[in-house]
Amino acid sequence: MTAAPLLDVRNLKKSYSIGRSGLFSKRSLKVLHDVSFSVAPGEVLGLVGESGSGKSTIGRAILRLIESQSDVMRFDGQDLNSISPVRMRSLRKQMQIIFQDPYASLDPRKTIRAVLSEALDAHGLHKGAARVPRLIELVTLVGLDPSFLDRRPHEFSGGQRQRIGIARALAVEPSFIVCDEAVSALDVSIQAQVLNLLADLRAKTGVSLMFISHDLSVVRYISDRVMVLYLGRVMEVGPADQVHFSPKHPYTAALVSAEPSLHRENRRIRLTGEIPSPLVLPSGCIFRSRCPYAQPACAETVPPLQTVGDQHQSACLRTDIL
Amino acid sequence: MMSVRNFPKRMILPSLFLAALIIIPFAAPLITADDPVKIAVRYRLAAPDLEHWLGRDEFGRDRLARVLYGGQVSLTVAFVATTIACIIGTLFGLVGAYFRGPSEFVTSRLSDIVLCFPPILLALLVVTLFGPGSVTLVAVLSVLYFPTFARITFSEALRVTSLDFVEASRALGTPSYRIVLGTVLPNIAGPLSVQYSLTAAAAITIESGLSFLGLGVVPPAPSWGQMIRGARQFMNQDPLGIMIPCAALVLTIYAINFFCDRLRDTLDPKGTSGSSMDEVSKPKSRANAPTIKDPDVVAVINNLRLETAHFGTPAVIEDVSLTLRANQCTALVGESGSGKSLSSLALMGLLPGAIRQVGGTLQLRRKSDEVVDLGFLDARRLEDIRGNDIAMIFQEPMTSLNPIHKISDQMIEAITAHRPMSKSDARAHAIALLKRVGMNDAERRIDSYPDQMSGGMRQRVMIGMALSCEPRLLIADEPTTALDVTIQAEIIELLQTLRQDQGNGLSLLFISHNLGVVADIADRVAVMYSGLIVEEGPAAQILRDPHHPYTRALIESMPSSHEELNSARGDRLPAISGTPPLPSARPSGCTFRDRCPIALPACAHIRPALYPSADGERAVRCLRAPEAPAGVMNHQTEAA
Ligand SMILES: Nc1ncnc2c1ncn2[C@@H]1O[C@H](COP(=O)(O)OP(=O)(O)OP(=O)(O)O)[C@@H](O)[C@H]1O
Ligand code: SF4
Ligand code: SF4
Ligand SMILES: [Mg+2]
Numbered sequence: 001m002t003a004a005p006l007l008d009v010r011n012l013k014k015s016y017s018i019g020r021s022g023l024f025s026k027r028s029l030k031v032l033h034d035v036s037f038s039v040a041p042g043e044v045l046g047l048v049g050e051s052g053s054g055k056s057t058i059g060r061a062i063l064r065l066i067e068s069q070s071d072v073m074r075f076d077g078q079d080l081n082s083i084s085p086v087r088m089r090s091l092r093k094q095m096q097i098i099f100q101d102p103y104a105s106l107d108p109r110k111t112i113r114a115v116l117s118e119a120l121d122a123h124g125l126h127k128g129a130a131r132v133p134r135l136i137e138l139v140t141l142v143g144l145d146p147s148f149l150d151r152r153p154h155e156f157s158g159g160q161r162q163r164i165g166i167a168r169a170l171a172v173e174p175s176f177i178v179c180d181e182a183v184s185a186l187d188v189s190i191q192a193q194v195l196n197l198l199a200d201l202r203a204k205t206g207v208s209l210m211f212i213s214h215d216l217s218v219v220r221y222i223s224d225r226v227m228v229l230y231l232g233r234v235m236e237v238g239p240a241d242q243v244h245f246s247p248k249h250p251y252t253a254a255l256v257s258a259e260p261s262l263h264r265e266n267r268r269i270r271l272t273g274e275i276p277s278p279l280v281l282p283s284g285c286i287f288r289s290r291c292p293y294a295q296p297a298c299a300e301t302v303p304p305l306q307t308v309g310d311q312h313q314s315a316c317l318r319t320d321i322l
Numbered sequence: 323m324m325s326v327r328n329f330p331k332r333m334i335l336p337s338l339f340l341a342a343l344i345i346i347p348f349a350a351p352l353i354t355a356d357d358p359v360k361i362a363v364r365y366r367l368a369a370p371d372l373e374h375w376l377g378r379d380e381f382g383r384d385r386l387a388r389v390l391y392g393g394q395v396s397l398t399v400a401f402v403a404t405t406i407a408c409i410i411g412t413l414f415g416l417v418g419a420y421f422r423g424p425s426e427f428v429t430s431r432l433s434d435i436v437l438c439f440p441p442i443l444l445a446l447l448v449v450t451l452f453g454p455g456s457v458t459l460v461a462v463l464s465v466l467y468f469p470t471f472a473r474i475t476f477s478e479a480l481r482v483t484s485l486d487f488v489e490a491s492r493a494l495g496t497p498s499y500r501i502v503l504g505t506v507l508p509n510i511a512g513p514l515s516v517q518y519s520l521t522a523a524a525a526i527t528i529e530s531g532l533s534f535l536g537l538g539v540v541p542p543a544p545s546w547g548q549m550i551r552g553a554r555q556f557m558n559q560d561p562l563g564i565m566i567p568c569a570a571l572v573l574t575i576y577a578i579n580f581f582c583d584r585l586r587d588t589l590d591p592k593g594t595s596g597s598s599m600d601e602v603s604k605p606k607s608r609a610n611a612p613t614i615k616d617p618d619v620v621a622v623i624n625n626l627r628l629e630t631a632h633f634g635t636p637a638v639i640e641d642v643s644l645t646l647r648a649n650q651c652t653a654l655v656g657e658s659g660s661g662k663s664l665s666s667l668a669l670m671g672l673l674p675g676a677i678r679q680v681g682g683t684l685q686l687r688r689k690s691d692e693v694v695d696l697g698f699l700d701a702r703r704l705e706d707i708r709g710n711d712i713a714m715i716f717q718e719p720m721t722s723l724n725p726i727h728k729i730s731d732q733m734i735e736a737i738t739a740h741r742p743m744s745k746s747d748a749r750a751h752a753i754a755l756l757k758r759v760g761m762n763d764a765e766r767r768i769d770s771y772p773d774q775m776s777g778g779m780r781q782r783v784m785i786g787m788a789l790s791c792e793p794r795l796l797i798a799d800e801p802t803t804a805l806d807v808t809i810q811a812e813i814i815e816l817l818q819t820l821r822q823d824q825g826n827g828l829s830l831l832f833i834s835h836n837l838g839v840v841a842d843i844a845d846r847v848a849v850m851y852s853g854l855i856v857e858e859g860p861a862a863q864i865l866r867d868p869h870h871p872y873t874r875a876l877i878e879s880m881p882s883s884h885e886e887l888n889s890a891r892g893d894r895l896p897a898i899s900g901t902p903p904l905p906s907a908r909p910s911g912c913t914f915r916d917r918c919p920i921a922l923p924a925c926a927h928i929r930p931a932l933y934p935s936a937d938g939e940r941a942v943r944c945l946r947a948p949e950a951p952a953g954v955m956n957h958q959t960e961a962a
Binding site: 044050051060063065089090092093095096097099100101104105106107108109110118119121122123157158159160165168172187188189190191192193195196198199200202203214215216217218220221222223224240241244245254255258259260261262263268271274275 | 485486487489490491492493494495496497504505508509657658659776777778779806807808809810811814835836837838839841842865875876877879880881882883884885887888889890892893894895896897898899901
């Protein structure tokens with residue numbers, strides 16, 4: 001990646017305050033610990049991790065849909081930490097999001113025409129006579145029939161709704177889209193169609209994606225690079241195929257091995273115990289309470305991300321195991 | 323808004339009714355020439371006659387005129403007050419919910435304070451201070467009712483703002499006022515309109531109440547409360563006097579409620595009327611002697627056919643046959659809407675009310691070795707079977723566990739419902755069950771609440787509860803779909819071991835859309851497509867060498883089947899086009915033909931049967947499968 005990154009994030013932190021424990025102190029729940037990454041123009045960065053690992057939080061923090069703290073957050077040369085609300089609103093034209101739940105992400109009262117028009121109106125795009133051709137172009141792009149424009153969401157299947165959600169994100173011609181579990185709710189045959197649609201889009205428009213999913217094979221297929229999260233920390237990041245087929249972090253290895261597969265013999269790496277509560281995190285390596293390779297030293301230091309290959313980094317103290 | 327042409331039918335009657343009740347009082351001068359305040363003591367309490375249809379009151383005033391002009395006052399006060407309360411309250415609620423922070427505080431505190439006072443007391447207080455009169459009344463009623471609107475708007479708007487589509491609007495950069503008015507407000511219009519009706523009705527009642535007490539509309543101006551007040555003294559001599567204003571009140575309130583009920587249903591974009599959705603459909607008895615010969619077989623579904631209750635609609639399940647054996651896991655796979663869950667609900671006798679079994683048999687071998695046909699048992703016997711012989715676990719355990727009760731209480735209740743035992747024995751049994759499903763420290767954790775557990779632990783609890791009656795058949799409907807891969811692997815492993823060490827051999831019906839999971843757990847697989855089983859047989863054979871093009875497509879379209887492909891290199895997945903057809907739009911001939919990559923012209927004419935293989939181990943519903951009889955394409959006897 002020689003080009004300047006489209007998105008650059010350093011030490012992203014997020015915590016929620018959850019009521020009071022004592023009289024004066026608010027307890028806070030840290031859900032992201034110093035997450036750093038960048039996305040190049042046209043690149044797809046995959047985010048994997050178990051529930052609660054902070055995948056969605058990262059996506060929403062970048063789009064400024066929730067508050068967060070970071071040392072650097074730059075998008076297309078602009079500093080998102082100091083940007084004015086007015087500038088941010090016009091920047092939204094460039095950053096979009098596709099949601100997981102195709103049922104909750106469309107207003108049941110709006111026709112597809114209204115849904116897509118809202119996107120165009122927000123940025124004053126394709127007004128007047130140019131509107132209808134653009135709407136038709138959008139629905140056709142995601143493989144739907146223009147006659148669908150005047151229908152409401154409840155008349156569509158989950159896969160069709162997801163396409164409408166994609167069309168809404170594409171309407172403003174963004175250069176970056178967060179796909180939060182965008183294909184998880186779809187049946188496999190429809191999922192493949194939507195994945196192909198995304199693959200075509202990146203080829204055609206050069207859009208960058210942040211692709212969040214708990215399905216490792218889907219992420220591997222769609223992404224250039226994959227970032228593995230555990231309890232709000234980055235465990236491993238690297239080229240998709242490398243992370244998937246030769247993981248360097250014990251957590252990634254366990255995830256990959258737990259994935260049910262038609263084709264591989266099951267050689268599952270067992271993880272002991274449950275995911276710890278974010279309120280009482282283990283000292284040192286955050287994964288230590290479930291790691292089959294943990295050693296006393298793992299309780300002492302927080303393992304830093306170390307380079308383990310070309311563009312490939314892993315946060316594990318033991319480089320001897322994988 | 324709505325043009326006359328697409329005015330919904332169900333709104334016509336209530337609209338006419340309500341409009342009539344509102345227009346008639348205001349059309350008073352056209353109906354009667356009498357003056358409502360003109361006194362004619364000579365005719366006091368005169369009975370109805372041709373000129374004065376409703377007779378005269380205690381001052382000899384015409385009652386028809388009074389009830390009509392009184393209606394003007396009562397309705398105006400009530401509707402003006404309710405409308406003001408609704409507008410102010412909604413604004414408060416919307417601002418509080420969308421912008422949160424200080425405005426949220428103001429909204430909720432202010433509402434709390436006003437809601438502390440009983441309405442009639444507050445009204446009395448204000449009227450006593452400012453003196454009676456219509457304007458005071460409107461002001462009092464508005465203040466009284468706006469917090470209720472603020473409250474409802476606030477909580478409803480909070481719910482709607484947290485939905486993805488509002489977040490999507492924010493992500494699009496739509497200005498806040500447009501989101502609030504264009505997206506949030508229409509989505510809370512239903513509950514608001516209901517509240518409007520309740521409030522308008524209540525306002526009419528309070529107005530009448532206050533006027534009755536002499537604190538509302540000032541005499542001699544007519545109002546319904548005034549009329550009741552006047553007629554009360556002569557109730558015994560002249561009951562008609564009190565019945566007229568009361569009837570006017572009742573009719574008006576009824577008309578408003580009727581209108582708002584229908585309005586709420588109409589505003590619901592799905593247009594569901596919500597009636598009889600949950601009623602369980604009653605099985606029809608059939609004279610079909612059940613027979614399961616093989617002692618290994620726990621349940622047999624034979625040519626099951628399910629239809630919706632509407633006359634003439636196509637079958638939602640066209641033809642499903644399955645044999646479930648002890649010690650075996652049968653997986654039912656297929657896309658959403660293919661009929662997996664309905665087939666299993668039929669086995670539980672839990673079909674939704676709108677669905678009817680119109681063909682086939684559902685036989686079950688009970689623990690007592692008695693064979694029954696589930697299709698014609700009454701509700702009580704089905705219930706007995708559900709607790710004892712068949713158990714079921716679902717995708718999201720949180721929805722099947724009650725969040726306000728401890729796990730221990732829920733398990734003890736489930737255990738003692740079917741087996742008489744003491745509470746302490748049941749508790750010990752529950753702890754043993756939890757240990758069996760792999761919960762460490764079960765003695766302590768049995769006393770936690772469902773939301774204190776992780777999804778994986780909750781699913782273990784559900785499995786433990788399902789096993790409490792030692793069923794012969796366990797139906798698991800997508801039990802791991804909501805779980806993380808590492809936890810999913812553990813639950814699959816647990817189900818495997820349970821199946822092996824359950825005493826008399828548990829039969830597991832495993833419903834899933836994930837073929838990887840199915841490969842891990844199933845002995846046999848049945849693939850469903852649009853209400854039909856299209857391929858069935860031993861799991862290893864079918865997944866390694868699928869014969870039906872649909873099964874093949876399912877396996878091919880999974881990214882995990884293509885470890886060499888990556889979108890970065892411009893690769894596409896081998897996906898089939900289209901979506902599964904709705905039951906009402908199934909193509910003729912083979913139901914898969916419009917998506918099938920190898921369809922032939924003959925596939926449009928012949929509906930394939932489930933052709934068995936030579937060894938009888940597997941079966942495929944495809945004309946081009948190796949199992950299809952030679953020459954099936956040539957004779958068209960089965961033409962649709
Ligand atoms: N509004 C909130 N208040 C308190 N905690 C929150 C809130 N939203 C999220 N969290 C917590 O933040 C953590 C990360 O959540 P996030 O939704 O980002 O996870 P995720 O990786 O997307 O998980 P999933 O796969 O389940 O979607 C979790 O521990 C979650 O409970
Ligand atoms: S640092 Fe230690 S505990 Fe953490 S992943 Fe590596 S070996 Fe496991
Ligand atoms: S019968 Fe014809 S259309 Fe149907 S699956 Fe076989 S080849 Fe395809
Ligand atoms: Mg998420």
